[in-house]
Amino acid sequence: MKTDLIIIGGGPAGMAAALAAYEKGIRDLLILERDKELGGILNQCIHNGFGLHTFKEELTGPEYAVRYMDMVEERKIPSLLNTMVVDVQGGTPCVVTAMNREKGMFKIEAKAVVLAMGCRERSRGAMNIPGTRPAGVYSAGTAQRYVNIEGRMPGREVVVLGSGDIGLIMARRMTLQGAKVKLVAEIMPYSGGLKRNIVQCLDDFGIPLKLNHTVTQIHGKERVEGVTVSKVDEKLNPIPGTEEFVKCDTLLLSCGLIPENELSQGAGAQMDDTTAGPVVNAKLETTVKGIFACGNVLHVHDLVDNVSIEAEKAGEFAADYILNGEEDWGEAVRPKIPEKSKCTLPEGRDAGSQIICIGCPVGCLITVNKKEDGTLEITGNTCKKGEAYARNEVTAPVRAVTSLIRVKGGSGRVVPVKTAGEIPKGKIRQCLEEIGAVVANAPVKTGDVLIQNVAGTSVSVVATGNIPVGNIPAV
Ligand SMILES: Cc1cc2nc3c(=O)[nH]c(=O)nc-3n(C[C@H](O)[C@H](O)[C@H](O)COP(=O)(O)OP(=O)(O)OC[C@H]3O[C@@H](n4cnc5c(N)ncnc54)[C@H](O)[C@@H]3O)c2cc1C
The missing domain is CATH 3.10.530.10 (CPE0013-like)
Structure with a gap:
């Protein structure tokens, strides 16, 4: 089998790369996706917060994915679903080895390949938490898939370790689905998630966030029966005597994401220790001829809008390579990685009058003073939306569900x-x-x-x- 361009992964990166290559004139292209549908991780991110830049609207993950899926379908860009790519080799041609139920193992030759396989979560093994190995320990993303796609609850009494956005969002999701989230423990003195997520995922539901704390023991033989949570010192070592037993049947781990590197490494691509993904040049080409990379497989992105922008470029560069032949590889260019957020809510904040705006990721601290004549004086907002939000929040707070x-x-x-x-x-x-x-x-x-x-x-x-x-x- 032969084609011009193969895109590995049908998430937002893969779909945006395919669409951009199509716009550049590539008609012989194919998306290979191991899941039963396109959309990638977005299909399980059913919360709001996607697409503010790309579509100027606040969409849920599936809504954002469906917009791209519709564009792929309109252009009749073909995809092979339930198809796992197991090997990629660069060169002229590139050779992709994949497998599915219908065809078994098969090879496809392509003039260029775009890697768009996303990332995976750090596992329990990578964190060395002592204790037994009972059921009930999940990565937050696995639990998210169980709940939001399979429609099943992983447990009823939950502790979350890690307060990045995924941990915060899963604390809220489990609560909305009827579980009791006992606490979110975070080893750092700040949360890695957005302020607005601390507010709308934890504060709204009275879920405590324990900064400078980690899980030091998992209890239970068949099923998790509880965890020990301990305070850590400035070197992140648990402080003896601070242990607290927390009864729960489920521990969700949300402790970081790592690009899916097997295929990139198998192809012989040079890897970058800082991004944890492959080294690329200004055209997002890896060090292996004809193989390009974008999205979370290149480096972990916080915003899907940035994934789409980067992937469009990768699709265009791959199309140029196919249409005009290769140029000098040039030099390595490290993608711009946004600084990790380090959020804490202001200490001693009076939640009645000092409000964190949840209208956008900035999370302005807005102060609302009730004047003698009963009118409200609102300060600290940086946009009109913030003013309206603060006014509502003290008079008649509202939320989308x-x-x-x-x-x-x-x-x-x-x-x-x-x-x-x-x-x-x-x-x-x-x-x-x-x-x-x-x-x-x-x-x-x-x-x-x-x-x-x-x-x-x-x-x-x-x-x-x-x-x-x-x-x-x-x-
Ligand atoms: C829980 C969570 C919450 C988030 N919340 C937000 C938010 O509120 N707002 C926002 O803007 N962004 C958010 N993001 C970030 C955003 O969703 C991701 O950055 C984006 O989806 C990454 O796109 P991707 O295409 O690179 O990867 P993915 O969406 O992971 O897609 C990769 C695809 O590749 C496929 N694949 C992998 N390996 C193979 C293989 N060997 N063969 C075939 N197919 C393969 C996978 O099945 C998958 O479909 C969130 C992310 C997560 C995980």
């Missing part, structure tokens, strides 16, 4: 949903109860209204993903 609705007769058990607008914070529990009581019939499409007037708010609940007809039983 994302969750899941069970599906009957579909190719998946649950469909992600969101409230079509914000609802009063005090109505969230009732909204979730109504969502939990509904079972939709497949097919369900993005935008379908599944509940009208949820919790008497006059806001509807709409699907944010597609569930075609299938035969997976509902939960």
Whole structure:
């Protein structure tokens, strides 16, 4: 089998690279994806917060993915799903070895290859937490997949280790799905997540964030029965005498992401110790001829919008290479990696009058003073949206809710949903109860209204993903 361009991975990076190469005139191209659908990690990120730059809207992960999937489909860019790539070699031609159920193991020759395989989470083994090996220890991303795609709960009483955005988001997701999240432990003196996520994922639900703390022991034989959480000193060593036993049946680990490097290394690409991904030049070409890289496989990105921008460039450069032949490789150029966020909420903050804005990732600290005449004086906001947010927050706080609705007769058990607008914070529990009581019939499409007037708010609940007809039983 021969083609001009192969893209390995059908997440946001792979789809954006394919679309950009197509726009440059490459018609003979193929996306190889090991999962049963395109979309990558976005399919399980059912929360809001994607696409503010690319689409100037706040979308959920599946909504962002569906927009790209639609563009791929409109252009009839082919993809092979349920297909795992096991080896890539560069050169003229590049050779990709892949396998799936229908074809078994097969090889495809291509003039160029774009690596877009994303990243993986650091495992328990990589963290050396002592204790037994009971069931109930999950990486946060695995738990996210169980809940948001498989429609299953990994546990009921949860401790989260790691306060990056994924840990914070999973603390909220588990709470919204009915679990009790006992605490989030963070070894550093700050959270690696955004301030707005500390507010809307932890503070909103009264989940404690223990900075300078880590899990030092896992208890339980068959199933997790609890963990020991200890304070750490400035060298991050546990301080004896600070141990606290926390009863739980589940430990979620959210302790960092690493690019999926097997294929890059197998191809002989030189690796960069700083980004943990392959070394690339200004054209995002690795040190192996004809192999380009983008997205989380190149370096871990916080924002999907930046993944899309970088991947478009990789697609264009790969197309240039195919159409115009190779140029001098030039010199290595390290991608610009945004500084890791180091967030703490201001100590001693009066939550009634000092508000962290959750309107965008900046997280302004806004002060609201009630004047004698009853009007509100709002300071500290850097945009109009911030002022409106603060005003609402002290008078009638509102939130958008994302969750899941069970599906009957579909190719998946649950469909992600969101409230079509914000609802009063005090109505969230009732909204979730109504969502939990509904079972939709497949097919369900993005935008379908599944509940009208949820919790008497006059806001509807709409699907944010597609569930075609299938035969997976509902939960
Ligand atoms: C939990 C979580 C929350 C996030 N929240 C936000 C947010 O609120 N806002 C935001 O902007 N960004 C967010 N992000 C970041 C953003 O979603 C990612 O940066 C982006 O999805 C990365 O895109 P990618 O295509 O590089 O990787 P992925 O989306 O991981 O796609 C990689 C694809 O490659 C496939 N693949 C891997 N290996 C192979 C192989 N050998 N053969 C075939 N296929 C393969 C995988 O199955 C996958 O589909 C979040 C990320 C996570 C994990």
